Amino acid sequence: MWPSNRITIHFFMIVAGTTVDLGSGMAVGQKTSRAETFVLAGSNGHETRHSGLNDIVRNHTSDQQRLGMARVSSDMRNKCAAYVLALRPWSFSASLTPVALGSALAYKLEGSVDLVILMVCAIAVLVVHGAGNLVNTYYDFSKGIDHKKSDDRTLVDEILAPQDVVMFGALLYSLGCLCATLLYFLSTLRMEHLALIYFGGLSSSFLYTGGIGLKYVALGDVVILITFGPLAVMFAHAVQVGYLSVLPLVYAVPLALNTEAILHSNNTRDMDSDKQAGIVTLAILIGPTLSYILFNLLLFFPYVLFCILATHYTISMALPLLTLPMAFPLERQFRSQCYSKIPQKTAKLNLLMGLFYVFGIILAPQGSLPLL
Ligand SMILES: CC(C)=CCC/C(C)=C/CC/C(C)=C/CC/C(C)=C/COP(=O)(O)OP(=O)(O)O
Numbered sequence: 104m105w106p107s108n109r110i111t112i113h114f115f116m117i118v119a120g121t122t123v124d125l126g127s128g129m130a131v132g133q134k135t136s137r138a139e140t141f142v143l144a145g146s147n148g149h150e151t152r153h154s155g156l157n158d159i160v161r162n163h164t165s166d167q168q169r170l171g172m173a174r175v176s177s178d179m180r181n182k183c184a185a186y187v188l189a190l191r192p193w194s195f196s197a198s199l200t201p202v203a204l205g206s207a208l209a210y211k212l213e214g215s216v217d218l219v220i221l222m223v224c225a226i227a228v229l230v231v232h233g234a235g236n237l238v239n240t241y242y243d244f245s246k247g248i249d250h251k252k253s254d255d256r257t258l259v260d261e262i263l264a265p266q267d268v269v270m271f272g273a274l275l276y277s278l279g280c281l282c283a284t285l286l287y288f289l290s291t292l293r294m295e296h297l298a299l300i301y302f303g304g305l306s307s308s309f310l311y312t313g314g315i316g317l318k319y320v321a322l323g324d325v326v327i328l329i330t331f332g333p334l335a336v337m338f339a340h341a342v343q344v345g346y347l348s349v350l351p352l353v354y355a356v357p358l359a360l361n362t363e364a365i366l367h368s369n370n371t372r373d374m375d376s377d378k379q380a381g382i383v384t385l386a387i388l389i390g391p392t393l394s395y396i397l398f399n400l401l402l403f404f405p406y407v408l409f410c411i412l413a414t415h416y417t418i419s420m421a422l423p424l425l426t427l428p429m430a431f432p433l434e435r436q437f438r439s440q441c442y443s444k445i446p447q448k449t450a451k452l453n454l455l456m457g458l459f460y461v462f463g464i465i466l467a468p469q470g471s472l473p474l475l
């Protein structure tokens with residue numbers, strides 16, 4: 104038999120534990136009623152019930168631990184999702200397609216491709232692009248350019264803190280440098296050439312919005328045309344073949360124009376808020392009508408180039424034309440000024456067009472492609 108005062112002490116221990124946890128959820132509340140039931144039963148004085156009380160205390164503690172762990176793991180998952188979303192992964196096609204293109208050209212020229220070099224190169228370009236997006240998030244927020252209706256609300260909605268974005272950006276730049284170091288050992292490309300292209304890409308990704316902020320003085324379009332086009336394609340090609348060549352620069356043109364269409368639609372969408380924030384973009388300089396004409400040129404001129412390549416060199420170059428049906432709705436949306444999802448949709452088109460372009464190059468009969 105257990106004296107009822109000892110049972111009461113156990114009860115208060117449970118209640119005390121419960122009180123601490125009251126704010127955290129229903130399951131804990133349920134424990135209180137189980138303990139109360141026990142005290143009512145305990146006052147009848149059955150000894151066997153004591154082990155039941157210990158079980159309740161033990162179960163209560165392990166439930167608390169489980170709840171705590173579940174909360175920590177769900178917090179971690181939310182935080183990870185926030186970091187991934189802050190990178191704006193929808194835009195990654197813009198950096199992956201030039202890597203695929205440069206590697207495909209190397210395959211055509213050298214007859215083989217080193218898959219490890221391809222992977223490391225893709226990671227290097229991807230993380231530098233991701234870091235560039237984070238720098239953009241940080242500076243657009245601190246300059247008051249991003250607002251409640253912006254596409255990028257990572258900092259505006261306090262999904263992440265500014266120092267989280269800074270730390271994550273620094274981590275990605277460090278990872279990029281690690282990849283570049285690895286490439287130095289894996290590839291036969293001379294160190295000064297590797298460093299020139301890699302740090303060219305890295306500094307462009309920072310200076311786009313950081314430092315002098317090229318985006319704010321209407322130079323963002325030039326940066327995107329160069330980095331996501333010739334620079335990234337040449338980088339992927341050079342680490343494979345071990346030397347610099349002008350060939351990838353020429354092949355990069357159709358893809359670079361399409362990637363610039365993503366940015367131009369983005370800047371046309373943001374024209375009014377950018378103007379209010381006091382920054383200058385190409386879209387603001389040329390106005391809505393010329394912006395529409397420029398978007399069409401960027402969207403459709405690559406198809407003209409593919410037609411020329413297909414009719415003069417090899418029919419496999421007609422493969423990217425399969426994406427034409429995706430381009431017409433974009434033109435219509437731009438014309439009716441429904442800009443909201445055009446950058447994301449153009450990025451999808453960019454991925455498919457890039458992949459078809461790469462397949463077209465791989466499938467081209469030996470010696471049929473223009474080698475300048
Ligand atoms: C050659 C090597 C190693 C790397 C090249 C890697 C690349 C492609 C770097 C370019 C990084 C870069 C310039 C990123 C900027 C990304 C960008 C265009 C962000 C869009 O910014 P906003 O125009 O402000 O759009 P939002 O309004 O959506 O924020």
Ligand SMILES: Cc1cc(O)c2ccccc2c1O
Pocket residue numbers: 191194197236327331362363365366367369446
């Ligand atoms: C976030 C973001 C937004 C864009 O509009 C981009 C356009 C071209 C290339 C990359 C882009 C990007 O990373």
